[in-house]
Amino acid sequence: MKYASLYKNTLLTDILPFWEQHSLDLVDGGYYTCLDQTGKVYDTDKFTWLQARQVWQFSMLYNQVERRESWLKNAKLGADFIKNNARDSNGNFYFSMTKEGKPLVQPYNIFSDCFAAMAFAQYAKASGNNEFREIAKATYLNILSRKDNPKGIYEKGTGERNLKNFALPMILSNLVLELSDVLEPEEIERTLNYSVNEVMEVFLQKDSGLIYENVMQDGSLHNSFDGRLINPGHGIEAMWFMIDIGVRKNDQKLIQRASDTIIRILEYGWDKEFGGIFYFMDAKGHPPQQLEHDQKLWWVHLETLVALTKAYEQNPSSTIAHWYQKVHDYTWSHFPDLEHGEWFGYLNRKGEPLSTLKGGKWKGCFHVPRAMYQCWKSFEKIESK
Amino acid sequence: MKYASLYKNTLLTDILPFWEQHSLDLVDGGYYTCLDQTGKVYDTDKFTWLQARQVWQFSMLYNQVERRESWLKNAKLGADFIKNNARDSNGNFYFSMTKEGKPLVQPYNIFSDCFAAMAFAQYAKASGNNEFREIAKATYLNILSRKDNPKGIYEKGTGERNLKNFALPMILSNLVLELSDVLEPEEIERTLNYSVNEVMEVFLQKDSGLIYENVMQDGSLHNSFDGRLINPGHGIEAMWFMIDIGVRKNDQKLIQRASDTIIRILEYGWDKEFGGIFYFMDAKGHPPQQLEHDQKLWWVHLETLVALTKAYEQNPSSTIAHWYQKVHDYTWSHFPDLEHGEWFGYLNRKGEPLSTLKGGKWKGCFHVPRAMYQCWKSFEKIESK
Numbered sequence: 038m039k040y041a042s043l044y045k046n047t048l049l050t051d052i053l054p055f056w057e058q059h060s061l062d063l064v065d066g067g068y069y070t071c072l073d074q075t076g077k078v079y080d081t082d083k084f085t086w087l088q089a090r091q092v093w094q095f096s097m098l099y100n101q102v103e104r105r106e107s108w109l110k111n112a113k114l115g116a117d118f119i120k121n122n123a124r125d126s127n128g129n130f131y132f133s134m135t136k137e138g139k140p141l142v143q144p145y146n147i148f149s150d151c152f153a154a155m156a157f158a159q160y161a162k163a164s165g166n167n168e169f170r171e172i173a174k175a176t177y178l179n180i181l182s183r184k185d186n187p188k189g190i191y192e193k194g195t196g197e198r199n200l201k202n203f204a205l206p207m208i209l210s211n212l213v214l215e216l217s218d219v220l221e222p223e224e225i226e227r228t229l230n231y232s233v234n235e236v237m238e239v240f241l242q243k244d245s246g247l248i249y250e251n252v253m254q255d256g257s258l259h260n261s262f263d264g265r266l267i268n269p270g271h272g273i274e275a276m277w278f279m280i281d282i283g284v285r286k287n288d289q290k291l292i293q294r295a296s297d298t299i300i301r302i303l304e305y306g307w308d309k310e311f312g313g314i315f316y317f318m319d320a321k322g323h324p325p326q327q328l329e330h331d332q333k334l335w336w337v338h339l340e341t342l343v344a345l346t347k348a349y350e351q352n353p354s355s356t357i358a359h360w361y362q363k364v365h366d367y368t369w370s371h372f373p374d375l376e377h378g379e380w381f382g383y384l385n386r387k388g389e390p391l392s393t394l395k396g397g398k399w400k401g402c403f404h405v406p407r408a409m410y411q412c413w414k415s416f417e418k419i420e421s422k
Numbered sequence: 423m424k425y426a427s428l429y430k431n432t433l434l435t436d437i438l439p440f441w442e443q444h445s446l447d448l449v450d451g452g453y454y455t456c457l458d459q460t461g462k463v464y465d466t467d468k469f470t471w472l473q474a475r476q477v478w479q480f481s482m483l484y485n486q487v488e489r490r491e492s493w494l495k496n497a498k499l500g501a502d503f504i505k506n507n508a509r510d511s512n513g514n515f516y517f518s519m520t521k522e523g524k525p526l527v528q529p530y531n532i533f534s535d536c537f538a539a540m541a542f543a544q545y546a547k548a549s550g551n552n553e554f555r556e557i558a559k560a561t562y563l564n565i566l567s568r569k570d571n572p573k574g575i576y577e578k579g580t581g582e583r584n585l586k587n588f589a590l591p592m593i594l595s596n597l598v599l600e601l602s603d604v605l606e607p608e609e610i611e612r613t614l615n616y617s618v619n620e621v622m623e624v625f626l627q628k629d630s631g632l633i634y635e636n637v638m639q640d641g642s643l644h645n646s647f648d649g650r651l652i653n654p655g656h657g658i659e660a661m662w663f664m665i666d667i668g669v670r671k672n673d674q675k676l677i678q679r680a681s682d683t684i685i686r687i688l689e690y691g692w693d694k695e696f697g698g699i700f701y702f703m704d705a706k707g708h709p710p711q712q713l714e715h716d717q718k719l720w721w722v723h724l725e726t727l728v729a730l731t732k733a734y735e736q737n738p739s740s741t742i743a744h745w746y747q748k749v750h751d752y753t754w755s756h757f758p759d760l761e762h763g764e765w766f767g768y769l770n771r772k773g774e775p776l777s778t779l780k781g782g783k784w785k786g787c788f789h790v791p792r793a794m795y796q797c798w799k800s801f802e803k804i805e806s807k
Contacts, residue, residue, distance in 0.1 A: 071708075073708065073709065079706075079708040079709070080645075080646060080647060080708065082646060082647070131580070132578070135582065135583070139580075139582050140580045140582060141579065141580055141582050141583055142578050142579060142580065143578045143579070143580055145578050190575060191576060191578060193517070193527050193528045193530050193576060194526065194527060194528070195516070195524075195525045195526055195527065195528060197520065197524050197525060197526050198520070198526055260465075261465060261467060262465060262467070262783065321464075323456075323458065323464040323465065324458065324464070324777045324778065324779035324782060325777070326782065326783055328713070328714035328717060328768060328776065328777075329713035329714055330777075331776065332713060383713060385770065385771070386770070391713070391716065392709045392710075392713075392715075393709065394709035397709060397711065398647065398711055
């Protein structure tokens, strides 16, 4: 498997130029993320988490790849926009804003805050501006304080069925590593231990080897739509966060369990008829509630490539190599738009684009470039061995 | 076009027996609506609006078709369950409950209340029980009082972009006719005038002839995801409510405008490549936000058959006949499950079942039997002319 140059070239000559050319709002600051197949802006609303992800992306490249001034400038465009517009008086982040930065949708979703904290930490490092470091830290502490009731007053559950959701411990496990320059070592350790325990001991099920999206507060499973929900891409993405933590802690057991879980989820989530990985599944095989359940999404496949590459980098095996090749062939033959650049986001079950958008409310400048960077770096190490 | 007996027989020998056999919860009351292809219960949660719709369905049949004791008994099973469990202390209806009737999801959605009011009014008429008549009336008044902020404390918008939604005036236009035994004539008149004006003068656009799902408070259009959203099935369903009102008021102009609008929306929403009517569209042709936008849904096609049949009953024309036949052929060849009875709910763009469920969180005992009844009765009149 020799792919370092494929990922590097795609990142630097296809993906980044697409966003640099089409997404910058040089009038009001921040980014357009609603881009059609050719890159034309079709909607100007600004979704905080996508704004933050793009700030993070350009800052990270500036910090890790090359101190290119244009990347820092692009990051600043979004960082200032979020800082000036996205926070309410309690330090919570609005879900979305108008082009001009007026708040549109209230802070009902804590993931806006998570990505803002990541963005500010990377941007503080890139720019050397301590103000962003302080906001990153304050935002992180605010996330922790909201952790047990992340939706706050917008929570619609009565408390009768007290499920907890996988997304928050999963994202915390990545967020805390992202904030390693900002937080005290004891704080990092505490949150890492909490997240790893939640992900690997609570949400990962010992008998099935699968990760459930929702479990009861005591860790037991619940036989309901939410309680049966499996999101294979989500579980696999979390496993590469676990591998990163395993490397940091030199915890071979954690790395091995994460690698095994990637393969287990792939065996379960792979569409044996048409190829690709399902978006949602019901653990008991019942009809999923989500009408989009059988679609093939760009981020699911990219995060799987990252996870397999990292797993292979740590412990090469023919099983991982086999699955890497299978997912690689599907992904690279279905998602890239050879005509207009960047990648399609949404395919139907049979692999045909359902929508030709390059960005929207949920797809921005994040999963494609992050995965390109991660796979590039892992393959560099694999290929130099 | 001779179809009265097709609709009647399907209703009485296929659809109703399916729900009578599989959906009744004789232990805790109410209905199971999550039924797999064969009718087996796969989830026991109870969604207020689907509970109410089934109460309405059996009560209506008892009132309109035949005073069959089993139908009244079935209606009572759900009516008592809703009355005893679904209301909070302010008279708002929970969105969902457990099998036993414990509240699960708060009253964030006013459509639960709308269908509860309809159910109680029909059931009061069927049972002669005045208590239900009183709750229907109180619920109706509560809906009116919540009309300008239907989501209450669960509203996530900041007020910056003050869109109003088509669903409430649309449903009120049907609800008020359903409550004609319960409300004062002046109240009926007032709400009918309000609804007809909102639907035909505000949401229906004079230039395009299309109905938008969301417009600004002053009736202007807004160039945003929500502001560009078209739901062809929704608009067409509203047009048969308008025809019913036109018949009641002997307003030929309203009937004609509604009929013309049905055809206009159909021309716009019909999938010229694979047949069937799209679920969601963007008025400017941009990528819709909804990942399920190109799916073909049972209710969209059934409500279109009802609308075309009613339009033809009032003013026969070759254009309506042509469209009726086209939609009839698509619908009857794709949705009925010839093996296990009842109808599939969700097809992919090409017309293949995406899910084989007969009921779930959004599909219950409502659109199929209501459409069967409406088309049966209209075709009886058409065929006897």
